Amino acid sequence: MSRIYFDNAATTSLDPEVLTVMMPFLTEKFGNPSSVYSYGRETKLAIENARKSVAKILNANPGEIFFTSGGTESTNTAVNAAIRDLGCKHIITSSIEHHATLHTVEYLAHSGQAKLSYVNLTPNGHVDMNNLEELLAGSPDRTVVTLMHANNEIGNLLDIKAVGELCRKYDAIFHSDTVQTVGHYPFDLKNTYIHFLNGAGHKFHGPKGVGILYVNENIQIKPYINGGSQERNMRAGTENLYGIVGFAKALEMATATYEKDSAHINGLKTYMGTRLQELFPGVLFNGDTNGRSLYTVLNVSFPRTEKSDLLLFSLDMAGICVSGGSACTSGASSVSHVIKALHNGKSDSLVPIRFSFCKHNTKEEVDAVIEKLKELI
Amino acid sequence: MELNLPIYLDNNATTPMDPRVLEAMLPYFVEKFGNAASRNHSFGWVAEEAVDYAREQVAKLIGADAKEIIFTSGATEANNLALKGVFEMYASKGNHIITCTTEHKAVLDACKHIEKMGGQVTYLEVKSDGLIDLGELENAITDKTVLISIMYGNNEIGVIQPVREISAIARKHGVLFFTDGTQAVGKVPVDVIADGIDLMSFSGHKMYGPKGVGVLYVRRKNPRVKVTAQMDGGGHERGMRSGTLNVPGIVGLGKACELCMNEMESEGTRLSAMRDRLEAALMQVEEAYVNGNREHRLPHTTNISFKYVEGEGLMMGFNKNIALSSGSACTSASLEPSYVLKALGLGDDLAHSSLRFGLGRFTTDEQIDFTINAITTSVLKLREMSPLWEMYKEGVDIDAIEWAHH
Numbered sequence: 198m199s200r201i202y203f204d205n206a207a208t209t210s211l212d213p214e215v216l217t218v219m220m221p222f223l224t225e226k227f228g229n230p231s232s233v234y235s236y237g238r239e240t241k242l243a244i245e246n247a248r249k250s251v252a253k254i255l256n257a258n259p260g261e262i263f264f265t266s267g268g269t270e271s272t273n274t275a276v277n278a279a280i281r282d283l284g285c286k287h288i289i290t291s292s293i294e295h296h297a298t299l300h301t302v303e304y305l306a307h308s309g310q311a312k313l314s315y316v317n318l319t320p321n322g323h324v325d326m327n328n329l330e331e332l333l334a335g336s337p338d339r340t341v342v343t344l345m346h347a348n349n350e351i352g353n354l355l356d357i358k359a360v361g362e363l364c365r366k367y368d369a370i371f372h373s374d375t376v377q378t379v380g381h382y383p384f385d386l387k388n389t390y391i392h393f394l395n396g397a398g399h400k401f402h403g404p405k406g407v408g409i410l411y412v413n414e415n416i417q418i419k420p421y422i423n424g425g426s427q428e429r430n431m432r433a434g435t436e437n438l439y440g441i442v443g444f445a446k447a448l449e450m451a452t453a454t455y456e457k458d459s460a461h462i463n464g465l466k467t468y469m470g471t472r473l474q475e476l477f478p479g480v481l482f483n484g485d486t487n488g489r490s491l492y493t494v495l496n497v498s499f500p501r502t503e504k505s506d507l508l509l510f511s512l513d514m515a516g517i518c519v520s521g522g523s524a525c526t527s528g529a530s531s532v533s534h535v536i537k538a539l540h541n542g543k544s545d546s547l548v549p550i551r552f553s554f555c556k557h558n559t560k561e562e563v564d565a566v567i568e569k570l571k572e573l574i
Numbered sequence: 575m576e577l578n579l580p581i582y583l584d585n586n587a588t589t590p591m592d593p594r595v596l597e598a599m600l601p602y603f604v605e606k607f608g609n610a611a612s613r614n615h616s617f618g619w620v621a622e623e624a625v626d627y628a629r630e631q632v633a634k635l636i637g638a639d640a641k642e643i644i645f646t647s648g649a650t651e652a653n654n655l656a657l658k659g660v661f662e663m664y665a666s667k668g669n670h671i672i673t674c675t676t677e678h679k680a681v682l683d684a685c686k687h688i689e690k691m692g693g694q695v696t697y698l699e700v701k702s703d704g705l706i707d708l709g710e711l712e713n714a715i716t717d718k719t720v721l722i723s724i725m726y727g728n729n730e731i732g733v734i735q736p737v738r739e740i741s742a743i744a745r746k747h748g749v750l751f752f753t754d755g756t757q758a759v760g761k762v763p764v765d766v767i768a769d770g771i772d773l774m775s776f777s778g779h780k781m782y783g784p785k786g787v788g789v790l791y792v793r794r795k796n797p798r799v800k801v802t803a804q805m806d807g808g809g810h811e812r813g814m815r816s817g818t819l820n821v822p823g824i825v826g827l828g829k830a831c832e833l834c835m836n837e838m839e840s841e842g843t844r845l846s847a848m849r850d851r852l853e854a855a856l857m858q859v860e861e862a863y864v865n866g867n868r869e870h871r872l873p874h875t876t877n878i879s880f881k882y883v884e885g886e887g888l889m890m891g892f893n894k895n896i897a898l899s900s901g902s903a904c905t906s907a908s909l910e911p912s913y914v915l916k917a918l919g920l921g922d923d924l925a926h927s928s929l930r931f932g933l934g935r936f937t938t939d940e941q942i943d944f945t946i947n948a949i950t951t952s953v954l955k956l957r958e959m960s961p962l963w964e965m966y967k968e969g970v971d972i973d974a975i976e977w978a979h980h
Contacts, residue, residue, distance in 0.1 A: 202617060208609035208818065216603050223596055223784070229588035234889075234897040235580060237587075266647030266786065269807040269817035297807030297816060304806055399818060404603070406647065406786045406820025421804075423687050424650040424680030433680055434650030435588060435779060437786025437823075509614045518615035 200516040201562045206349050206377060206494055206553035207520055211443070212402040218446040219404065222439035230436050231427065240438050247445035251409060254452050255379075257386040263410045263428050264441050268376040269297040270421075271395030271410035272343075274432075275372045276301045278418035279341035279393075280311050283370050286338035287312045291324060293535040294345050298374055302343065312338070321485045322353045322539050329360065333367040340367065345374040346382075346394070350522050350535040350551055351484030352494030354378075361390030370416075376400055377491060379409070380451040381459070392416055396448075398440065402555070403447030407440030458556040463492035465554050469563045470495055476567065477574060483539055483549055493554050498536070498547035504574060505548045511573050512550075517566055520551050581941045583898040585780075585934030586729050586757060586875060591826070592782040592935065598829040599784065602822040610819045611810060621821045628828025632789055635831040636755075636774065637765035644790045644811045645824050649756040650680040651804075652775030652790035655815065656752045657684040659801025660721045660773070661693055664750075668718030672749075674698040674706050675917045677725050681754055685723070694718065702919050703867035704733035708743065715747045722751050726774075727758035730914040730930055731866030732875030734758065741770025750799060756780050760834030761872055762842065766791060772799050778823065782935055783830030787823035790815075837935075845933050846873035848942055852931060853878070855946040859953055861966075865915055865928060874933040877915075879924045882963040883956045888929065891952035896945055899930055 202210075222243065228236025230244055244264070252259040265271045276298065279285045288302045288311045306313035314332050317325040324344060333340060342364055347354050357373055364371040372393040375384075379394070380401025386394075392413045399405040412418060412431075424433030451458070470487070473480050483496040499505045509521055522533030536549045552566070582590070602624060610625045612618025629640040646652045661671065673685055675697050685695045696714045698706050706724060715722075722744050727734045737753060744751035752773040758764055759774070760781035766774060777788035792814065793799045807816030834841075853876045856862055861881040880888065885900040900912065911925035920928075929949070933942075957963040965972055 200616065202615075204609075204612060204615065204617070207612050207618075208607060210605075210607040211603040213604055219603075223591060223599075224593075225590070227588060227590040227779075228897070229584075229779075232584060232587050232897070232899060234584075234893045234899070236582060236584075236897050266651065266820070267817045269805055270647070272807070273805045295807070296809070297805075300806035300809075300816070397818070399607075399609075404820075404822070405818055406823050422651050422654050423683035424653065424678070433654075433683065434648045435777070435785055437647065439784070440786050440820075440823075513615045518612075518617055520612060520614050 200518060201566060202518045203552045203554060203558065203562075203566065204518045204520050205555040206400070206551065208399045208405070209402045209555055210557070211404055212447060212450060214450065215403055215443045215446045219439040219443040222442050230438065231425065244436055244438065244441050247441045250445045251448055254448055255384040255386050255411065256388070257411055258414055260429075261386070261411050261414050263412060263431050264436060264444070265408045265410050265432055266406055266437065267408040268374070268395050268397035271408050272297040272372075272374055273301050274410055274421040275393035275395065276305070276341065276343055277421060279370045279372065280305055282418045283341070283416060284339050285311065285341040285370055287314065287336045287340040289314045289316055289329065289332050289340055289342045291316050291318060291344055292538045293318065293322060293348055293350070294343070295349055295374055295376070298343055298345070316344070318538065321488070322348065322351055322483075323485060323489065324355060324360070326356075326359065326363070330363055333363060333369055336367075339369070341370040341372060343372040343374070345377070347375075347377040347491040347494070348484065348535065349377050350494075350533055351496045351539070352486070352491035353484045354489045354491055356489070357391065358389060365390045377493070380448055381491070381493060383455065386411060398444040398447055401447055401451045404440045404443040407437050407444045409444070454556070459492055461556060462554045462558070465558055465560065465563055466492055466495045468560060469552060469567070472563070472567050473497055476571060481547065483536060495552045495554075496549060497552075498540070498549045499574060501546050501548050508548050508550060508573060512569065515569050517569060521549055522551060577940055577944055579895045581896045581944060582934070583896055583937065583941070583945060584930070584932050585937075586930060586932035587899060588779045588785065589782045589934055590936060591784060592830065592833060594833060595783050595826045595829045599822040599826040602825050608821075610821055611808060621819075624821060624825050625819055628824045631828035631832045635835045636759060636791060637767050638791050639794060641812075642791055642794050644792055644814050645819060646788045646790055646815055647786055647820070648788035649754065649775045649777035649780075652777070652788045653678070653680040653754055654684045655790050655801060655804050656773045656775055657681065657688060657721070657723060658804055659814070660750060660752065661688050661691070662802035663800050664720040668720045670694045670696070670716055670718040671721045671723060672696045672698065672711065672714050672719060673723040674700055676700050676704060676728055676914045677723065678729055678754055678756070681723055681725070700917050704728060704731050704865070704918055705735060705867055705870065706740075708736065708739050711740065712743050715743070715749060719747070719749050722749055723753070725754040725757075726764065727762070727872045728866070728914065729757050730912055731877040731918070732757070732872040733866040734762065734870045734872060736870070737769045737771070744772075745770060757872060757875075760831065760838070761874060763838065766793065772797070773801070778827040778830055781830050781834050784823045784826040787820050787827045789827070841935060842873045845937070848937060848939065849874055849876055849931070849933055852876065852933075852942050852946060856949060859950055863924070865918060865920065875931065877928055877930045879915075879920065879928040880953045881924060881927060882960050882966055883927045883953055885927050885929065887956055888927070888952055891956065892948045896948060898932070900928055
């Protein structure tokens with residue numbers, strides 16, 4: 198049975214071309230980049246070239262790009278640094294952030310290191326900008342704002358420039374979890390007011406186990422992982438060499454075909470949304486699906502019935518891979534915190550399904566999934 | 575057989591990946607790419623099964639239970655998690671940690687960080703052979719001590735600390751014992767039960783596995799050890815380490831552990847014989863000294879000082895042909911002499927004139943022959959040009975000379 202993979206927000210397949218570029222660094226070019234002889238110099242050079250390439254694509258300086266083990270580490274590093282090193286005593290976030298952010302800020306608040314505020318959300322899940330400004334204006338202490346660029350479950354997009362400008366106005370530190378958008382959107386960091394953002398290779402056909410943290414050159418932070426002097430004393434640990442090389446290659450490839458791929462994927466999302474609306478009365482779109490929304494994610498709720506209760510299971514039996522929410526929380530059987538926040542009190546009567554697409558998906562696959570849904574509901 | 579140059583003799587810095595490891599990893603890059611935390615479809619299950627299998631392979635190598643294995647991005651992260659995680663988790667019991675001056679920088683730097691957070695750290699000196707004094711260790715324990723952190727095998731000189739004696743002392747005083755096992759695991763038998771280890775870090779790329787992946791072993795029974803997570807998020811790795819799992823890396827690490835386990839005995843014998851031959855030949859050079867205890871030592875490591883020769887100059891002589899280092903890679907960018915050698919009591923001159931030889935699975939007898947010849951020739955050549963060597967040969971006591979300071 199050929200399977201249909203519509204869970205690309207959880208992870209994507211590594212592009213074979215990316216693997217080809219990684220292969221020498223999995224075999225003969227294995228030197229520790231900190232070693233001074235030829236084996237080390239050639240791998241050090243590969244890392245610095247990857248850094249330059251990533252920086253150029255994001256319109257940042259190479260000195261602002263740090264390689265980490267992934268999005269979670271980058272978020273933990275940024276948010277903790279804002280409190281420990283940059284004098285922030287107040288955190289503003291939202292209740293629909295990824296758990297890497299939520300659990301970090303909860304820990305900081307719980308241990309008394311910072312005060313924590315959750316910004317109000319509009320009914321369709323966007324940040325209430327007026328409320329954000331009120332929170333910033335009302336804070337006697339320096340604030341760090343941590344808001345994700347695109348929500349991993351419902352796809353809502355933050356107006357990152359507008360939030361940045363508010364942060365500029367109130368001298369706040371701004372971190373954005375951009376794990377779902379790096380590799381999917383163009384960035385222009387030299388012209389964006391932002392201090393930290395992060396990316397994870399495996400969300401755009403790059404390798405797992407590698408990510409980036411962008412740290413604006415105007416701020417100075419201390420390492421979160423202590424040890425050797427790798428990453429210019431900012432992140433200790435022998436570099437994940439082949440991962441870093443693969444991250445850069447995947448980002449280069451994603452950037453090169455961005456217009457074509459995003460148009461194709463957006464077409465799939467729109468088509469599927471339209472078909473669902475035509476065929477399933479009572480289907481709800483979670484988030485601002487047809488407005489400011491990530492083109493890769495379509496999150497819908499079906500009314501809860503005996504049949505739809507088993508929907509995720511039945512889809513899997515049919516070889517259709519989707520998720521009820523984020524993979525990072527999909528072990529939990531309860532409805533995701535994001536859906537709960539959106540449908541206050543009514544979420545138990547809904548069965549949310551996240552379809553997330555990539556460049557390899559086709560209209561035929563969407564049709565096949567729709568046919569199966571007709572059968573199952 | 576044709577000898578391919580350069581020869582790699584720096585396996586303590588990193589090792590080439592075993593082709594069998596790469597073969598095991600390859601399917602998990604492109605086809606079996608699922609997120610191990612995806613519970614709703616087969617891509618996720620396949621990834622999770624692979625991770626579980628690797629967890630068993632890793633656990634088996636060190637005599638642990640699979641549930642006691644926490645995957646990290648490497649040994650440095652694991653060291654940070656062990657030290658900071660225990661410090662935070664056991665804050666109500668005390669704030670004192672005991673370590674030693676020859677630990678890897680990842681341990682020492684994490685300890686410095688802990689001191690800034692209000693912790694107290696005792697840095698034990700080592701004896702001239704690189705081993706700690708067990709009496710001093712026991713005397714350093716106070717009612718505030720929560721953790722003893724002593725590495726298993728040293729990365730620069732290869733000495734193996736008396737781990738069982740250390741853990742017995744820790745047990746006696748109700749203190750946890752953490753060991754950085756990065757250089758030892760996979761090279762010598764390490765058994766967390768017999769050795770009495772409560773926490774242990776190690777990494778893939780020091781045992782012919784991939785970079786970017788490591789392990790923290792956290793004991794679950796007698797006693798049940800807990801660490802405060804240093805990376806919060808989706809609650810992966812039983813809440814101790816969040817972040818999407820590096821599935822191919824983990825699969826590779828599992829395979830690397832299996833291979834090390836199966837081949838440890840024969841490899842240990844082969845490597846120590848080769849190392850001993852290298853060492854014996856180089857000790858034929860006048861004024862050459864082996865650093866550290868030669869009895870309690872990793873089978874693949876030797877660290878030798880050639881007096882009256884600059885280590886950097888020495889390396890210039892052959893570094894086109896032989897890749898090795900004068901100390902740890904993590905500090906090799908700095909021109910300071912090795913703090914490990916200085917802790918043994920070596921002066922700057924001897925510390926500066928040392929070479930670390932790290933043999934490995936792919937080292938051959940021909941490479942050792944070439945190395946013996948190349949190093950010997952380089953040392954003799956440099957000494958011919960050295961005024962210090964000339965003075966030494968003329969019987970001048972160089973240590974007694976008072977040098978004018980510029």
